[in-house]
Every structure is written in structure tokens, then in C-alpha cells.
Amino acid sequence: MPALQPEKSQHPSGDNRFKLLDRAITKHQSKGDALIEILHVAQGIFGYLKNDLLIYVAHALKLPLSRVYGVATFYHFFNLKPKGEHTFVLCMGTACYVKGAEQIQTALEERHQCKFGQTTKDNKVSFITARCVGPCGLAPVAVLDDAVVGKLNPETTIQYVEQRINALPEVIS
Amino acid sequence: MTLEDLREFAEQVQAKQGEKKERILFCSATGCVSCGSEKIRDVLKKQLLEHHIEKKCDVVGTGCMGLCGEGPLVKIHNDREDVLYQNVDESVAEQIVGSHIVNNKIVESYRCDTSVPFFASQLKIVLENCGEINAESIDEYIAVDGYTALGKVLTEMQPNDVIDEIRKSGLRGRGGAGYPTGLKWDIVRKAKGEQKYIVCNADEGDLGAFMDRSVMEGDPHRVLEGMAIAGYAIGASQGYIYCRAEYPLAIERLKLAIKHAEKIGLLGNRILESDFNFRIDMRIGAGAYVCGEETALLQSIEGKRGNPKPRPPYPSEKGLWGMPTVINNVETFANIAPIIRNGNEWFAQIGTEKSKGTKVFALAGNIKNTGLIEVPMGIPLRKIIFDIGGGTTEGTEFKAAQTGGPSGGCIPAEHLDLPVDYESLTTVGSIMGSGGLIVMDSTSSMVDVAKFFMQFCMDESCGKCIPCRVGTRHIYGLLDKISKKKATQDDMVLLEELCMMVKETSLCGLGQSAPNPVLSTLRFFKHEYEQLLQPVEMFMGDGETVADFKK
Numbered sequence: 001m002p003a004l005q006p007e008k009s010q011h012p013s014g015d016n017r018f019k020l021l022d023r024a025i026t027k028h029q030s031k032g033d034a035l036i037e038i039l040h041v042a043q044g045i046f047g048y049l050k051n052d053l054l055i056y057v058a059h060a061l062k063l064p065l066s067r068v069y070g071v072a073t074f075y076h077f078f079n080l081k082p083k084g085e086h087t088f089v090l091c092m093g094t095a096c097y098v099k100g101a102e103q104i105q106t107a108l109e110e111r112h113q114c115k116f117g118q119t120t121k122d123n124k125v126s127f128i129t130a131r132c133v134g135p136c137g138l139a140p141v142a143v144l145d146d147a148v149v150g151k152l153n154p155e156t157t158i159q160y161v162e163q164r165i166n167a168l169p170e171v172i173s
Numbered sequence: 174m175t176l177e178d179l180r181e182f183a184e185q186v187q188a189k190q191g192e193k194k195e196r197i198l199f200c201s202a203t204g205c206v207s208c209g210s211e212k213i214r215d216v217l218k219k220q221l222l223e224h225h226i227e228k229k230c231d232v233v234g235t236g237c238m239g240l241c242g243e244g245p246l247v248k249i250h251n252d253r254e255d256v257l258y259q260n261v262d263e264s265v266a267e268q269i270v271g272s273h274i275v276n277n278k279i280v281e282s283y284r285c286d287t288s289v290p291f292f293a294s295q296l297k298i299v300l301e302n303c304g305e306i307n308a309e310s311i312d313e314y315i316a317v318d319g320y321t322a323l324g325k326v327l328t329e330m331q332p333n334d335v336i337d338e339i340r341k342s343g344l345r346g347r348g349g350a351g352y353p354t355g356l357k358w359d360i361v362r363k364a365k366g367e368q369k370y371i372v373c374n375a376d377e378g379d380l381g382a383f384m385d386r387s388v389m390e391g392d393p394h395r396v397l398e399g400m401a402i403a404g405y406a407i408g409a410s411q412g413y414i415y416c417r418a419e420y421p422l423a424i425e426r427l428k429l430a431i432k433h434a435e436k437i438g439l440l441g442n443r444i445l446e447s448d449f450n451f452r453i454d455m456r457i458g459a460g461a462y463v464c465g466e467e468t469a470l471l472q473s474i475e476g477k478r479g480n481p482k483p484r485p486p487y488p489s490e491k492g493l494w495g496m497p498t499v500i501n502n503v504e505t506f507a508n509i510a511p512i513i514r515n516g517n518e519w520f521a522q523i524g525t526e527k528s529k530g531t532k533v534f535a536l537a538g539n540i541k542n543t544g545l546i547e548v549p550m551g552i553p554l555r556k557i558i559f560d561i562g563g564g565t566t567e568g569t570e571f572k573a574a575q576t577g578g579p580s581g582g583c584i585p586a587e588h589l590d591l592p593v594d595y596e597s598l599t600t601v602g603s604i605m606g607s608g609g610l611i612v613m614d615s616t617s618s619m620v621d622v623a624k625f626f627m628q629f630c631m632d633e634s635c636g637k638c639i640p641c642r643v644g645t646r647h648i649y650g651l652l653d654k655i656s657k658k659k660a661t662q663d664d665m666v667l668l669e670e671l672c673m674m675v676k677e678t679s680l681c682g683l684g685q686s687a688p689n690p691v692l693s694t695l696r697f698f699k700h701e702y703e704q705l706l707q708p709v710e711m712f713m714g715d716g717e718t719v720a721d722f723k724k
Binding site: 033034040094 | 208378456461476611612622626
């Protein structure tokens with residue numbers, strides 16, 4: 001029978017991304033109070049927190065799964081579902097609201113036939129609203145993938161999103 | 174390193190800076206970075222290389238320079254004068270080097286006039302280094318007397334003296350409620366516990382507030398120094414900074430600052446060769462507004478859901494892991510070092526009788542000069558909005574100023590002469606809050622504004638206590654009904670009743686203050702609500718529910 005044992009450099013699960021997660025857990029000495037930090041790391045590596053991942057974290061930190069699940073669902077920052085290829089986060093802070101963020105929201109929802117809080121059917125863009133991302137001087141503001149774009153209006157926003165969707169996928173180094 | 178070494182080191186850095194003819198400072202806070210200030214830095218550096226003057230000139234990334242609406246901002250500093258440029262793009266950056274630096278000719282068309290009230294009416298204590306020093310360099314902070322306050326405390330003062338000094342200065346918490354800082358420290362110092370903690374609340378969740386972010390991005394060491402002094406005063410050896418995840422740049426700079434300070438012995442064990450040990454760790458939030466409430470914040474640091482706890486016991490008796498804990502806001506800690514350096518009398522002469530010192534405000538909304546300002550307490554609101562802020566954007570009329578985020582209220586035009594201090598703002602149903610100041614003009618409907626804030630509170634309610642969880646939902650439903658012109662006078666009565674109920678029976682600050690925006694708009698803009706009401710007869714026999722919770 002051929003040996004099915006994973007190579008030494010591999011994580012037992014066969015997914016090396018867990019090695020990165022293990023490193024973070026060791027760094028925090030498997031302490032339960034580092035749960036939020038660990039979940040941040042996990043989401044950073046895997047993109048979202050699937051159930052298996054939560055079970056894995058619960059085991060590693062010796063916490064009841066209910067507590068891990070409770071924390072993961074309490075905080076808005078954690079996603080339990082996969083996101084689209086791109087994310088568009090529209091700021092809905094007071095400054096942006098006063099300067100017309102709602103019109104941008106309606107325009108985008110009509111253009112892409114997708115409500116905020118959801119991902120488009122072709123899985124290209126996830127539309128999310130946020131509560132104040134900080135650069136209020138540039139209101140209305142949005143965060144497109146990792147770049148902050150400011151002083152928006154409905155037309156320019158639609159343009160930005162189209163550009164991003166149609167851009168060639170970047171080579172991941 | 175001892176205090177003597179520190180002073181010597183500061184002189185060395187100052188001498189080194191003096192060798193350079195000119196310093197080009199570019200704003201590297203979030204606002205300007207998103208307008209492309211990093212690209213500007215590259216152009217500036219390239220231009221300096223082309224003109225072969227890279228050795229005479231430093232290009233330095235600083236914290237927020239204040240006028241965020243006109244970014245990217247670049248400042249040229251030399252021994253003669255400071256010149257500030259606004260709206261700098263790549264071609265302007267080339268001109269700045271080619272004309273200003275090389276030929277000493279100022280590029281007038283992009284120069285920002287710093288004699289206007291926006292700059293001239295400010296008084297900077299917390300922000301004194303923001304926009305002046307390299308935020309990522311501990312050397313530059315030390316060169317401007319950084320960590321000397323900590324040195325003074327460790328060598329010349331007893332913990333009691335430190336607390337006395339802070340108490341006499343009259344400093345009050347800058348997070349919103351305005352509890353006297355010295356008193357809080359004294360309680361924790363006297364409380365029994367094997368371990369005590371210092372916690373810095375950097376979970377700046379209020380909408381439209383970005384003061385704390387600017388301080389952390391522009392002058393992180395000032396916060397660390399304030400925390401270490403607090404640690405010495407109350408006898409704590411461990412501090413935590415709880416920062417929201419939405420501020421990646423602030424987190425990065427704080428982490429770097431902690432690393433630098435530990436490396437040269439200004440944090441960690443035996444600080445400045447005294448017996449005092451103090452460590453600071455970062456904790457990152459995960460997007461829950463309620464975690465700005467102190468008991469919820471402590472739960473979150475412990476890695477739990479951010480549910481508030483009933484008080485008492487207050488965190489000053491039973492806080493983090495059941496131990497006495499001091500929780501102060503970023504801006505409060507940022508005030509500590511200057512008070513120790515300059516003495517309590519100096520600080521106490523600024524501001525009003527009950528509110529001492531300065532306050533940082535984030536100006537945003539329909540106002541000409543958006544950005545970050547610091548003014549002495551007691552300044553009239555009118556001066557902030559019309560002199561410093563430059564009034565509303567062209568062609569519109571001022572309607573209301575909103576302070577205190579979702580916990581605050583809207584202040585109408587007739588109360589504009591109110592001095593800005595803790596007590597005065599409370600008399601008109603608003604609060605000082607953490608310092609967000611949003612200006613609304615005649616285009617904003619106040620019912621919509623109230624609905625907007627209520628939706629926020631409804632979403633952010635943690636769900637632990639019923640008045641907040643259910644109450645905010647129903648208030649939102651009623652506001653929605655009113656704004657869709659489907660409500661009657663009866664709904665107004667119900668709305669007011671419900672607001673009072675939520676305010677008086679909720680467990681934590683979030684619920685207790687959630688109805689404030691509704692109550693304050695009801696007080697000053699009731700006619701806007703009444704215009705939307707329908708006569709009662711219209712709805713006879715129509716049993717359809719009209720509130721729409723989905724949106």
C-alpha cells in the first residue's frame with residue numbers, strides 16, 4: 001500500500017495555510033483571551049471563517065465551540081460566508097450620509113441588481129456598508145478592495161467599480 | 174538609558190536635523206494617503222535626486238496636518254518660515270522642488286494661507302507634534318522633549334504627586350462623559366488588587382469622529398508616554414491599547430512605536446534604569462460599536478463577546494480579569510505628558526472654570542474646511558463653525574451641528590453662541606462626546622437624520638438588555654413610518670414615551686443615549702416631524718403595517 005502519510009513539511013490536514021494559523025496560535029501561547037486576534041489571523045489567511053476553521057480554533061485554544069461561534073458572529077468584521085472577488089465597502093458614517101452616500105447606494109444597487117450586504121450573482125463584487133472608515137474630510141468615501149476612494153458621486157462610483165471588475169486580474173506574487 | 178542619556182540623545186538628534194537645510198513634510202495620515210500622498214513622496218524624492226540636493230533635504234512623512242479636505246498636503250520647513258501647500262499633485266510636487274527648494278521661489282498658486290482663522294484660532298496641545306514630526310521615528314519624538322515627562326515622573330515624583338498634579342490640572346476624560354482623570358486614577362491606586370491595568374480606549378466608533386485616529390497615526394509615542402505615566406501613578410505594570418480594526422495604519426504605527434520604545438528601554442523592564450516596569454500590548458477590535466463602552470471593551474480584551482456589564486462594580490474596582498483598571502481615551506492620555514512637563518497651573522489656565530484644556534474636533538459634513546482642529550474649551554460653537562470651519566458649503570444655509578455621534582444631539586442655529594464645554598452642551602440635550610462635529614445645512618431632513626442614527630443604534634445594539642434591543646427597533650419603526658408620511662399624532666406621543674423608556678431603563682451607555690438624537694431633533698425641529706404627520710381619520714380601518722425593518 002502506498003504511503004499516504006503527508007510529507008514532513010506539510011500540515012497534517014494537507015493544507016499548509018494551517019501552518020500559518022498554528023504559528024499565530026503558538027505566538028499567543030494558546031491563550032483563550034487571544035481569540036479575537038486568532039480569528040483575525042484566520043480570516044486573513046482563509047478569507048472567511050468556515051465552520052471547520054472555527055472548530056479547529058476552538059480545539060487549539062481549548063475553548064467551547066459555542067464561545068468561538070458566539071464571538072465570530074458577534075463582531076461585524078468576521079465573515080462566515082465567502083466574499084466576492086472584489087469588495088466594495090461604502091461608508092455610511094454621518095459625514096458621508098450628509099454628503100449623499102445614500103444616493104450612491106441606490107445607484108449601485110440599481111446598476112448591479114444587488115442589495116448591499118450581498119454579493120453579485122456572478123460572484124464579482126461584494127457590496128458592504130461600513131460605519132465610518134475615518135477619512136471624513138473626503139466624504140463620501142468608499143473602500144474598494146484595499147484602496148480608499150473619496151469625494152464620490154453616483155457616476156464616478158459606478159465607473160470605479162466597473163474599472164475594477166474589468167481590470168485584468170493582478171498577478172499574485 | 175537614563176534620563177541624562179535621553180537628554181543627550183535628544184540634543185544629538187536636534188543637531189542632526191539642524192544640518193539639513195530644509196525639511197519637506199508630507200502628510201501621511203489616512204486622509205491624505207487616500208488622495209495619493211505616497212505617490213507625491215516618490216515624486217519629491219525623485220526630484221531631489223535629479224537636482225542633486227537629496228543630502229540637504231529630508232522628506233518626512235508626518236501625521237495629520239489638519240486640513241483634510243484639501244489634501245494631499247505638503248509643508249516646507251526651513252529656518253526662515255513654514256510654507257504649506259494644498260491639493261498637491263505630481264506636477265505641483267515637481268514645481269515645489271524645482272522652484273521653491275532650488276530657486277527659493279514659492280509656488281503661490283498652491284500655497285495655503287496659514288494666517289486664516291482655520292490655523293490662527295487653534296491652540297495645539299494634543300496635536301502639537303501632529304504634522305511636525307515623523308510619526309514612525311522615536312528619535313524625532315525624543316528631539317521634541319518626548320519621554321522627558323516620563324523621566325521627570327520616575328526620578329522626581331512619587332505616584333501620589335503625579336495624581337495630585339493631574340487632579341489640580343482639572344483634566345477630564347476626553348471620551349465623552351468627562352469624568353475627572355485624577356480622581357479616577359486615585360480610586361484605582363487605592364483599590365486592592367495584586368495586579369492593576371491601564372487600558373487605552375482607542376475604539377473610536379462614533380460616526381464622523383477621527384481625532385483619536387489622527388493622534389495615533391501622527392504622534393503614537395505621546396499616547397504610550399501618557400499610559401506609562403498613568404501606570405507609574407497607579408502601580409500598574411501592564412497596559413493595553415484597544416484599537417478598532419478599521420484603523421490599520423494607526424495599528425501599524427502603534428505597534429512600531431511600542432517596538433522602538435522597548436528597544437531603547439523606554440518601555441518594558443526597568444524603564445530609564447528605575448524600578449518601574451511597564452509593558453504595553455495591542456488588542457484589535459472587530460467592528461462592534463458597543464465595545465467603546467468600557468465594560469464591553471474589557472470583555473472584548475478578554476476575548477469574549479462585547480456585552481456590557483452592569484455597573485457598579487466599576488472597572489476602577491473590578492475591571493480587566495477582575496482587577497482594578499484605569500480606562501481612558503486616547504486624547505486623555507495624550508494630554509498627560511504636556512501637563513507633567515509644563516505643570517498643572519499652565520494647563521488649568523486654559524479653558525473654562527469646569528472644563529480645562531483644549532479639545533480636538535473633527536469637522537465634517539457640509540462645511541467648507543473639513544479636517545482636524547484643536548481649540549480651547551469654552552470657545553463658542555459659532556466661532557468653530559463659521560470662523561475656523563469657514564461656514565457651510567456655498568449657497569446653503571446652516572441648519573444644525575451634530576456633536577457626540579449617535580449618543581449626542583443636534584444643536585440648532587439659535588444656540589450657536591453656546592460655549593463648547595461639557596456642561597453647556599448637556600443643557601441643550603447634546604453631549605461633548607469624543608469630538609465629532611458634523612455640520613448639516615438646509616438640504617438635510619432632521620427626521621431622516623434621526624432615523625439614520627436610530628438605525629445605527631438598532632444595528633449596533635448588542636442584544637443583552639430588552640429596552641435597547643427591542644426599544645431601538647420600535648423607535649426606528651416609528652421614525653420610518655413618520656418619514657413615509659404614514660404616521661399620525663398618536664405615533665408622536667408613542668415615540669416620545671418610548672424614547673424616555675429606552676433612555677431610563679437601558680443597561681449601558683449605548684441604550685441610555687440612543688434616543689438622544691431623536692429627543693434633540695424633537696426639541697428643536699418638531700415642525701419637521703409635524704409636517705409629515707397625517708390626520709387620524711385617514712387610517713381608519715387600514716390595518717396594514719407600514720414600518721419597513723428590512724432596509
